[in-house]
Amino acid sequence: MRGPGYIHLHVHSAFSLLEGALQxxxxxxxxxxxxxxxxxxxxxxxxxxxxxxxxxxxxxxxxxxxxxxxxxxxxxxxxxxxxxxxxxxxxxxxxxxxxxxxxxxxxxxxxxxxxxxxxxxxxxxxxxxxxxxxxxxxxxxxxxxxxxxxxxxxxxxxxxxxxxxxxxxxxxxxxxxxxxxxxxxxxxxxxxxxxxxxxxxxxxxxxxxxxxxFFKTAKEFEAHDALLAIAGGTVLAQTERRKLNDQYYxxxxxxxxxxxxxxxxxxxxxxxxxxxIAFRPRTRGPILPKFAAGSHDTEDAVVAAEALALREMAETGLNARLATTGIAPGKTEAEYRERLAFELSIIEKMKFPGYFLIVADFIQWSKAHGIPVGPGRGSGAGSLVAYATTITDLDPLRYNLLFERFLNPERVSMPDFDIDFCQDRREEVIDYVQKKYGAEQVAQIITFGTLQARAVLRDVGRVLQMPYGQVDRICKLVPANPADPWSIERTMKEVPQFKQMADEDETVGQLVEIAQALEGLFRHASTHAAGIVIGDRPLQKLLPLYRDPRSEMPVTQYNLKWVEPAGLVKFDFLGLKTLTTIRYAVEMVANRGINLDIDAIPIEDAATYKLYARGDTYGIFQFESAGMRRALMELKPDRIEDLIAMNALYRPGPMDNIPSFINRKHGTEEVSYPHPALSTVLDETYGIIVYQEQVMQIAQLLSGYSLGEADMLRRAMGKKIKAEMDAQRVRFREGSGPQGVSETLADEIFDLLAKFANYGFNKSHAAAYAWVSYQTAYLKEHFPHEFYAASMTLDMAQTDKLSDFRREAGKKGIEVVPPCVNRSEVVFSVKEDRIHYGLSAVKGVGRAMAEHIVEVRGNEPFKDLGDFARRVDPRVLNKRTLETLVNAGAFDGLVPRREVAFAAVESVIGTAQALTSERNEGQWNMFASAEPEPFRLPSGVPAWSSTERADRELAAIGFHLSAHPLDAYADLFEKLRVQRWSDFERAVKDGAGAGRLAGTISGRNDRRTRKGTPMMILSLSDQSGTFECIAFSEQINEFGAILQPGNSVILEVGADERAEGISLRLVSAKPIEGMAERVDRQMTVFMADAKALEPTSAQLKRGGNGTVSFVVIRDGGAREYELELPGKYQLTAEVAGGIKALDGVMDVRFA
Known part of the structure; x- marks a missing residue:
């Protein structure tokens, strides 16, 4: 054919979301x-x-x-x-x-x-x-x-x-x-x-x-047809839907x-x-708003004005820093001045003063408005200019951080400050930026969600109308690993059962084939979690914009990879929960009259390092995993450098060096260096290469690289491009020769550097996050009440975390008390050395309702349920939420018997609605009696057993707070030598391999082993915490019937201590109630009124091994008389709970 003959003009790529199947x-x-x-x-x-x-x-x-x-x-x-x-x-x-x-x-x-x-x-x-x-x-x-x-x-x-x-x-x-x-x-x-x-x-x-x-070849029509069905929410069998044919290839x-x-x-x-057509979109250099004040005609004039503004800000800021925090040990003021001048010269040469001014401006605004900002993140903490202009709060000379790791004069690329803000107030900073530069010049960055293996299998299974259970089983065979997502192709190769199902079942084979054809296509557009771009003109003039229906802020139509080549500069505004936790804790500390400047706490606080050394780091930023806690207990850190190193080392790859690092710190292993000259670089980490910066410094010291060149070497090593590595190896050898290093040793050191360059960590980032961690640890050590209350506030949606924090607090003698409409605040609070459960943390109670209760309560507590009904707005409350609050114990102070308060909920809502209606209709009688009509509680309400009360509280809060189903069996556990979980946990760490535990089952997860045999993971709790236990087929066959959620059991277990924590395996299980009936027990019932004798006796059942005594107490507290009932009785928690709920009964105790 002569000439092209035909040119495609209307091709749909994968960016035609859920429509185009062509990348x-x-x-x-x-x-x-x-x-x-x-x-x-x-x-x-x-x-x-x-x-x-x-x-x-x-x-x-x-x-x-x-x-x-x-x-x-x-x-x-x-x-x-x-x-x-x-x-x-x-x-x-x-x-x-x-x-x-x-x-x-x-x-x-x-x-x-x-x-x-x-x-x-x-x-x-x-x-x-x-x-x-x-x-x-x-x-x-x-x-x-x-x-x-x-x-x-x-x-x-x-x-x-x-x-x-x-x-x-x-x-x-x-x-x-x-x-x-x-x-x-x-x-x-x-x-x-x-x-x-x-x-x-x-x-x-x-x-x-x-x-x-829309697709590549005619044979891919079936897969594309499934894609259109996924997009339309239809199934392939439907006739009334969008459908193309196989010619759209x-x-x-x-x-x-x-x-x-x-x-x-x-x-x-x-x-x-x-x-x-004589145009195509092209890449541009970075475009930034002109920050310097005044009108400037040329770009050079703008750059010069911005350079002057940054220089003045940096020099003034450095003076303030040195006056406040002083000069780092071993450094001189001259070194600070020289470093600042060097950095400014590089920044000016690369024409980036405007970038620094923009970042400094919104960070300074944030700090001036009380919005917590992180001390630094990523390599930006290595800049002294950033420290001087308060962009970061870490002195890079104090921690030997490198500017070239952040901004390399040998490689022109935009600087990239990632900024952490308090997550509750991040939006305020973005609003400020929009107002300063204009809403039309600021946008978020688009991202695209893809059809990944599990998701696309489910989608295709739906359009093929396969049974949900079958598709679910197939999907679960694809390993779930967010860090390294498995493809369908990899699953076919490495999971035999998956391939077998596809080969043996034609429908499953069709499912896999179609899903594999669609895997990786874009499913939807959304917004980048942190990225913001700022332009010097309306962004529509630079690139097309999109709007996410969930946000009012415009979004770029180019993703993160392409928005910068389009000329826009990205700024990362990240929300860090830990900063919010610190802020909440500091605010609560201030309620005690203590003005704590968390950024000025002493960095050598011995008590804080002892907290790390004893592994008491649950809830401590970056250091709370079980494996990290064990490493800390062995390391016993006593300086910030140890924390920085552990933060960098506790990652796949580097963690292999943790034992040597610990041993070298304690002198049980000799500290050695690859070459004696490297001692100055590696002394801080006991001769072990931990940081990327050390790779750069070694190349500089041993082979004459500039730090900029050394950063290029580090990057080359990370990419592992052979031709580039070979050239760098020659350069490294030649540079090392004058230092008296043989070629053999040079090669050995080069290979060592290449290994660590690949997985060594950025020290600037490790140092910044170690400081944030230290701040949280300082709060936990010196202000534990406020630390736990703040931590629980930030984790209100995670029941397991709340339960763990409550247990941790209990170990320190800090009580977490149930929610109370008269004492609790919207979130967790500290009063009288106790942590009060936040109303909004109760399941199903929204923040709006919690805020309403606290607002109408004001400084005048509710007198009774009637007072509560008269003051609340029925439009905010509803029956289900009030019932949940009752079950959580929030009305215990007004109505001690929860079942009575529960029965009164409808009356509360009715009263509130009636009063609101009267007010709205103008029927409020100003001459009515000042005393409102008494609110009558229902009578004759059947008592809840202790088990029912505990179960309802569990449903409302997520864990047992005021009481636990096992409370009634304390005497039984003592007789049977049952250990509390917290005691057994310590025993295992001391070498115990078996024990007897009691627990209430909260969850049961039935699975199969790799061999296909049944296994079960039980979630249990006792008064001291939560734990899991694995049961295999033999135990499931024998005890499976009693291993049901809600049941309380006594377990014989085997135990192993592993890196991820203690692993329990079931040996045997028995129901607690059955054991309680067979063991001799003594129950004493304390009464305020002898009239309770008859109804109490009616609750008892004969035939067990227990004895019962009644004690009647006078008003003054003295015993009036004591009566022991003849015979033996069945004494269970159910019986005790029923008796305790009776009128006139003060308490029930077992012995």
Whole structure:
């Protein structure tokens, strides 16, 4: 064939979300294989891939043609003139727009942005009244194809509407309008094509042939059909759904030439359009707002003004830092001045003063407004300029941190400060930035969720209408590892059972085949968790924008990888929960009249290091895992450098060096160095390479690299590119020779550096986070009440964490008391050396309701339930939530018997509603008695047993707080030598391998071992904490019936101490109630009134091994008389709970 013959203009990539099944790389491979000189993408409603496609196509020598299939809202304009009395159905209502020039791309980008920013429900839609000839200059229009606005109108017999639409497009685009023809063998194409050709010939508008591929080859149609069903929430068996056919594949030029042999002019138009397009999106250098004050005409003037502003800020800031915190040990003021001058010279040379000023500005604003900011994150903590301008709070000379690790003069790239903010107030900082630079100049960054193995298997299973249980079993065979997600291909190779199911079951095989074809495609767009871009002009002029329906803030249409090449600079605004925890704790400490400056606490506090040394680091940032706690107990850190090193070492790879690090610290292993000259670099870490910065310093010291060159060496080692590594090895040898290092030793050190460069940690980051950790540990050691209350507030949604914090607090003698409408605050609080449970932490009680209760309570506690009913707003409360509060114990102070308060809930709501109604209707009687009508509690309410009370509290709070089902068996456990979990945990650490425990089962997870035999993981609790126990097939067969959630059991267990914690395996199990009935027990019932004797006796059941005594107490507290009942009785927790709930009974005790 002569010339290209045909060029694709309407290809859908994977950025046509849940519609296109062609990755950009696949499109370009197909084009290259067919020697196509140009190719055009037109994704549905977006330009997500415009820059990426432009760059990748150009590198392959293919001309990129950038378009978009954009819905036009023709129907809204036609409602007044719709045919046959109804509004025309418009299908996708799309046309294809292509950027012909730079002006055209700007117009196209602006139109797509407006379609999202002013659209509804996150859908892009263009209103016709937005359009003008001027606003569409440089844009080529294709009429849209079978699913477009024109073809659909013709197909529906609405020729007048179709012609009106074409006329409107002709007015707008003039000679840049083309009538698009597609031939996929669909019935409507044969109906519509003659009408399109007729209109084109009558109006003199050119025809253009199009393929509109969505997938690679015809055999992938089935998978693509499943993708459309996933997108539409339908199933493949449904007939009334969007469905294409197998001809929507990527056709070759020859196939298209043959298909349109009768209309060569339509083929020629594809080439004409490609020739008319003289633009592609290109990368840009970084664009930042001009920060320095004043008006400056040239870029050089702006850079000079910003450089001067930064220099003045840094020098003033350094003076303030040195006056406040002093000079680091072993350093001189001259070293600080020299370092500052060096850094400023590099920053100015690279033209980054403006970046530093922008970051310093919003951080300084945050600190001035009381918003906690992290001391640093990542390599930015290595900059003295950042420290001087308060961007960071870590002295890099004090910790020997390197500026070149952050900003390398040998490699021009944007600096990247990742900033941690208090998570509750992060949005305030972003709001400030929007107001300062203009909302139209600030945006979030888009991200794309993909169809990963498990998710796509579930989606395809649904559209195939396979049984849920079967699909669930298949999905669970794909290992779940977020850090290293498994693909379906890998699962087929490495999980034999998965492959066997696919091979043996035809439906499962179909499921796997389709899912594998769709795996990795984009599923949805969302926003980057932290990334914000700031421009020097409205961002629509730099790139297209998107709007996430869940946010009012604009979002870039290019993702994180491509937003910076587009010229935008990313700033990371991260929310760090630990900073919020610290803030809450400091605020609570202030309630005691102590003004604690958490940033000025002593770094040599011995008590804080002892906390680390005893492994008391649950809840301590970065140091709370079981394995880390054990390592700390062996290390016994006594300086901040130890914490920095452990933070860096406790990771896969480096943790292999932890034993040597510990032994060398304690002198039980000799400290050695790869070369004596390296002692100055490695002395701090006992001769072990721990940090990336040490790799750089060794290269500098031993081989004469500059620190910038050493950073390039570190990067090369990390990438493991052989040619680059070989060249660096030669350079390293040559540089080491003058230092008296042999080639053999140089190679050994080079290989050692390469190993550590690969997994060594960034010391700047480790140091910053070690300081945050130290702050939390300081609070825990010196202000434990406030630390636990703050920690529990931040983990209110995690019941397990709350239970653990409560247990930890209990070990320190700190009581966590149940929620109370008269004492609790919205969140956890400290009063009278006790932690009060937060009302909003009760399950199902929203923050709004908790805030309402606290607000109406004010400084006047509720007197009784009636007072509560009269003061609350019934619109905020509901029956279920009030019942939950009763079950949690929040009304115990008003009504001691929870069952009575529970029965009164409807009356409370009724009273509140009646009073509100009277107030609203103006029926409030000002002459009524000042004393409200008494609120009457219901009588004759059956008592809850202690078990029911505990179960209800468990459901409301998530763990047993005021009482535990095992409380009634303390005497039994003493007789049977049952250990508390906390005591047994310590015993195992001291070498015990077996024991007897009691626990209430809260969960049971039935699984199978790799061999396919049954196994079970039980979740249990006692008064001292929660634990898990594994049962295998033999124990399941024998004891499975009693191992049910809610049951309390006595367990014989075996135990092993492992890296992740203590592992328990079940040996035997017995129900507690059965054991209680067989053991001799003495129950004493204390009464305030002898009238309780008769109802108490009625609760007792004869036939057990227990004896019962009644003690009647006088008003003054003395015993009036004591009576021992004859006979033996069945004494269980159920019986004791029923008796304790009776009127006149004060307490029930076992002995």
């Amino acid at each position: 950009l790389e696949t499109i370009l491979k197909l084009a290259a294989a067919d020697a196509q000189p140009a190719i055009g993408i037109a994704d549905t409603g977006n330009l997500f891939g415009a820059l990426e496609f432009s760059e990748k196509a150009t590198k392959k020598g293919i001309q990129p043609l950038i378009g978009v299939e954009l819905p036009f809202d023709f129907a809204a304009a036609e409602e007044r003139v719709s045919e046959r009395g109804h509004v025309a159905w418009t299908g996708k209502s799309s046309v294809v727009l292509m950027a012909q020039s730079e002006e055209g791309f700007a117009n196209l980008s602006g139109l797509v942005s407006r379609a999202y920013l002013e659209g509804e429900d996150g859908l892009a839609r263009v209103k016709l009244d937005w359009l003008s000839r001027e606003g569409l200059a440089g844009v080529i229009c294709l009429s849209g194809g079978p699913e477009g606005a024109i073809d659909m109108a013709f197909a529906q017999g609405q020729d007048a509407n179709a012609i009106r639409r074409l006329d409107r497009l002709a007015e707008l685009f003039d000679d840049r309008l083309y009538i698009e023809l597609q031939r996929h063998g669909r019935p409507q194409e044969a109906v519509v094509e003659p009408r399109l050709i007729d209109y084109a010939y009558r109006k003199g508008i050119p025809l253009v042939a199009a393929n509109e591929p 990527f056709k070759t030029r020859a196939e298209m030439i043959e298909l349109f042999a009768d209309l060569p002019e339509a083929l020629d138009s594809t080439i004409e359009i490609a020739q008319r």
